[in-house]
Amino acid sequence: MARAVRSGTRVDTVLLVACCAAALLATVLPVNLREAIASGLRRTVVAPLVSLQQQAERGRSAFLSREETTSRLDSVSLRNMQLARLEAENDRLRALLGLGRQLQWGFVSAEALRSFAIGEDHQRTLTVGSNAGVEAKTPVVAPEGLVGMVLSVDPTQSIAILWTHRDFAASAMSADRSAYGIVYPHLSESRTGEGIPPERYLLELRGVAFRSALKPGTAIVTSGLGGVYPAGIPIGIVLGELQTSEGWARTYLIRPAVRPPDVSNVIVLLPKRVEGQSLEPIWRSTLSADSAARRIAAAGDSMARRVTADSLRAVEAAAAKRAADSVARTGGAPRGAVEAPAPGAASARPTPGGTDTTRRAAPRPDTTRPRAPQPQPQRPQGTSP
Amino acid sequence: MSWARTARAIVAFTVLVLLHYTLRPLLGWRTPVDFLVIAVLLSAVRVRPGAAALIGFCTGLIADSLTPSAFGAGALAMTGVGAAASWLKAVFFADNVVLHGFFFFVGKWAFDIVYVTAERRMQGVELATQLLLWSPLSAALTAVAGVVLLLMLRPVLEPQAA
Numbered sequence: 371m372a373r374a375v376r377s378g379t380r381v382d383t384v385l386l387v388a389c390c391a392a393a394l395l396a397t398v399l400p401v402n403l404r405e406a407i408a409s410g411l412r413r414t415v416v417a418p419l420v421s422l423q424q425q426a427e428r429g430r431s432a433f434l435s436r437e438e439t440t441s442r443l444d445s446v447s448l449r450n451m452q453l454a455r456l457e458a459e460n461d462r463l464r465a466l467l468g469l470g471r472q473l474q475w476g477f478v479s480a481e482a483l484r485s486f487a488i489g490e491d492h493q494r495t496l497t498v499g500s501n502a503g504v505e506a507k508t509p510v511v512a513p514e515g516l517v518g519m520v521l522s523v524d525p526t527q528s529i530a531i532l533w534t535h536r537d538f539a540a541s542a543m544s545a546d547r548s549a550y551g552i553v554y555p556h557l558s559e560s561r562t563g564e565g566i567p568p569e570r571y572l573l574e575l576r577g578v579a580f581r582s583a584l585k586p587g588t589a590i591v592t593s594g595l596g597g598v599y600p601a602g603i604p605i606g607i608v609l610g611e612l613q614t615s616e617g618w619a620r621t622y623l624i625r626p627a628v629r630p631p632d633v634s635n636v637i638v639l640l641p642k643r644v645e646g647q648s649l650e651p652i653w654r655s656t657l658s659a660d661s662a663a664r665r666i667a668a669a670g671d672s673m674a675r676r677v678t679a680d681s682l683r684a685v686e687a688a689a690a691k692r693a694a695d696s697v698a699r700t701g702g703a704p705r706g707a708v709e710a711p712a713p714g715a716a717s718a719r720p721t722p723g724g725t726d727t728t729r730r731a732a733p734r735p736d737t738t739r740p741r742a743p744q745p746q747p748q749r750p751q752g753t754s755p
Numbered sequence: 756m757s758w759a760r761t762a763r764a765i766v767a768f769t770v771l772v773l774l775h776y777t778l779r780p781l782l783g784w785r786t787p788v789d790f791l792v793i794a795v796l797l798s799a800v801r802v803r804p805g806a807a808a809l810i811g812f813c814t815g816l817i818a819d820s821l822t823p824s825a826f827g828a829g830a831l832a833m834t835g836v837g838a839a840a841s842w843l844k845a846v847f848f849a850d851n852v853v854l855h856g857f858f859f860f861v862g863k864w865a866f867d868i869v870y871v872t873a874e875r876r877m878q879g880v881e882l883a884t885q886l887l888l889w890s891p892l893s894a895a896l897t898a899v900a901g902v903v904l905l906l907m908l909r910p911v912l913e914p915q916a917a
Contacts, residue, residue: 382804390834396819396826397825409823411817420821423776426779430780
C-alpha cells in the first residue's frame with residue numbers, strides 16, 4: 371500500500387517535472403518554431419475554439435456599434451424623407467416651369483407662403499406685388515389648375531385667397547361646354563368639433579341648368595365669363611350631384627384639381643394675359659386635369675422643352691408668314707405691330723373654340739344672380755367673387 | 756472516480772473552455788474572467804497531481820497557441836496551478852463557498868504571477884500594476900464567477916461521499 375502510494379507520488383512528480391520542463395522549453399524555443407507549433411495547434415485542435423472566439427468578438431463589435439448603426443440609419447432615413455420632399459418639390463417646380471413655358475408671357479411666378487395665423491388657413495402670401503405688375507383680382511394658378519385669386523396687393527407682396535376661402539367664386543363650365551355654373555367652396559360641412567371636415571376641401575358647382583346633367587368624372591374648367599378668370603383653367607372633376615332644395619338648377623360636388631397643401635409655388639396671371647385670353651390650349655380642357663398637369667410637367671423636362679421649343683418656332687414662323695401675308699394684302703400696318711411680344715404669341719396659338727367673345731374693357735366679377743336677357747355676344751354679368 | 760463522474764467532469768470542463776472562448780470575448784472586460792483557470796482548478800481537485808499537471812499543461816498550451824509571443828508561459832502557469840490545486844484539494848473539499856472563492860482567487864492570481872513572469876514582457880511599473888491591480892481584480896472576478904458556476908454545476912460535479 372505504502373509502496374503504491376510512493377509509486378503514485380513518483381509518477382505525479384515525474385509528470386509535473388516533465389510538464390514544467392516542456393513548458394519552460396516552449397518558452398525558450400526559437401520564434402519560428404514556436405510559431406509553427408502554435409499555428410499547427412490553431413489549425414487543428416484549437417480551430418473550433420478560434421472560430422468561436424472570432425464569432426464572439428464579431429458579436430461584441432456588432433453590439434457595440436449598434437448605436438452608431440442606429441444613428442446612421444436614422445440619418446439615412448431622415449435624408450430619405452427629405453429626399454422625397456425634395457423630389458416632390460422638384461416635380462412641382464418643373465411643372466411650374468412647364469406651365470410658364472406654355473403660357474409664354476403675361477405672368478409672374480411666386481412663392482405662396484402659408485400664414486399660420488388663426489383664420490388664415492385659406493389664404494397665402496405671395497412674394498410678388500404691384501412692382502411685378504400684380505393687381506387685385508388677378509388669378510393665381512398652379513400646374514394642376516386654379517388656385518385662387520389675388521385679394522390685395524402691396525409693392526413687394528400680395529395676399530391671395532385659395533379656392534377654399536368662403537369668398538371664392540368662379541364662373542365655370544364643363545370641359546365640353548355643355549353646362550355652365552358658378553363654383554364655390556363647399557361650406558355646407560362647417561366646423562363641427564375638432565378640425566376641418568374633409569368635405570370642406572371640396573367645391574360646389576351651383577346654378578347648372580336642370581337640363582345639363584353632368585356625369586361623375588367630368589372635368590370642370592373656368593368659363594372665362596366675368597372677366598376675372600380666363601377660360602380653360604382646370605378647376606376640378608365632378609364627384610356627384612348634391613341634393614338641394616332648388617328645383618330649377620343642379621348643384622354638383624367637385625373634387626378640386628389643386629390641393630391646398632401642395633400650394634407652395636404658383637403663377638400669377640397678369641391682367642394683360644387675362645383680358646380676353648383663353649388658356650384652353652394650355653390646359654387641354656378636353657383632357658382631365660391630372661393628365662394636363664402631367665403634360666405640363668413633361669414640358670418642363672429639358673427634352674420635352676426642346677421639342678416644345680421646336681414646335682413653337684414652327685408655329686411662330688407660320689404666324690409671321692400669315693401676318694406678312696395680311697400686311698401685304700392690306701398694304702398698311704407695319705410688321706412690328708404683328709410682332710408685338712405678347713399678342714404675337716397669342717395669335718400663334720389659336721384657341722380651339724374660335725375667337726374669344728368675352729373680352730371686355732374692364733374685368734367683371736362672377737355672379738350667381740339670375741341672368742338677365744342680353745343681346746349677343748354679351749355674357750351674363752356678375753358680382754364680385 | 757467512476758466513468759459517469761469522469762464523463763460529467765469532462766462535460767463541465769468542456770463547457771468552461773467554451774465559455775472562455777465565447778462569453779469572455781463577448782463581455783470584453785478590462786479584467787476578464789478566466790474560465791480556463793476555473794476549469795483546470797475544478798478538474799485538478801478530482802485527479803491526482805500528475806494528471807492535474809498534465810491537464811494544466813494541455814490547457815495552457817491551447818491558450819498559448821493564440822498568443823505565440825508568450826508561448827509556453829500559459830502552459831507553465833497552468834501546470835503549476837493544476838498540480839498545486841491537486842495537492843491542496845483536501846482543503847477545498849470542504850463545502851464552504853468562501854473557501855471555494857478564495858481557492859479560485861488564489862489560483863487565478865498565482866496563474867497571472869507565473870504567466871507574467873514567464874512571459875518576460877512587462878517590467879517595472881507596468882509589471883507591478885498588472886500584478887498588484889489588474890491581476891487581483893481579474894482574480895476576484897474569476898472567483899465570483901467560479902463560485903457561481905460551482906453552485907450551478909454542483910449537481911454535476913458534487914464529489915461522492917460514499
